Amino acid sequence: MKKLLYLLLAITITSCGGDDDGNVPLDYLGTYQGDVVIYLDGNYHGTLYNHSMTFVSIGNSNEVLIENSLITTSTCDFTPTGFVIPSTQAVSTQTFYALEYGSGTLNGDELQIELYQDQYDTATNTVYFSGYWTGTLTKIE
Numbered sequence: 001m002k003k004l005l006y007l008l009l010a011i012t013i014t015s016c017g018g019d020d021d022g023n024v025p026l027d028y029l030g031t032y033q034g035d036v037v038i039y040l041d042g043n044y045h046g047t048l049y050n051h052s053m054t055f056v057s058i059g060n061s062n063e064v065l066i067e068n069s070l071i072t073t074s075t076c077d078f079t080p081t082g083f084v085i086p087s088t089q090a091v092s093t094q095t096f097y098a099l100e101y102g103s104g105t106l107n108g109d110e111l112q113i114e115l116y117q118d119q120y121d122t123a124t125n126t127v128y129f130s131g132y133w134t135g136t137l138t139k140i141e
Helices: 002-016
Strands: 030-040 043-057 063-067 075-079 082-092 096-107 110-121 126-139
Touching (some): 043 126, 082 110
Antiparallel strands (some): 030 043, 043 063, 063 075, 082 096, 110 126
């Protein structure tokens, strides 16, 4: 019985070990490029052709700096499945504040992005303007 207990303990320790130290896998970082469609208040506004976004590791975590982000928020949590920008108050004035959020889903070398910015009237707490950016970017470096 003792041998079985030690065997189970060894299997548990081995399966919980490994090289997952919480850092972003380096092969997912880099520059992604593609066309991004812009919607303002739900209406098509335009397309950014060949837009590049670069994801750079900040330190010993999954937090990543986004260079050439399409919104004010320039950091995200990046994992092997993509990235998440949690709801963040990016701007605040006496008359309005902006909440930003978004995500990206990795599929091989392609990254499908969805970024949002909602601007709220501080007096009424209602959205008076919203922006949405979407596109599929391909890793180029």
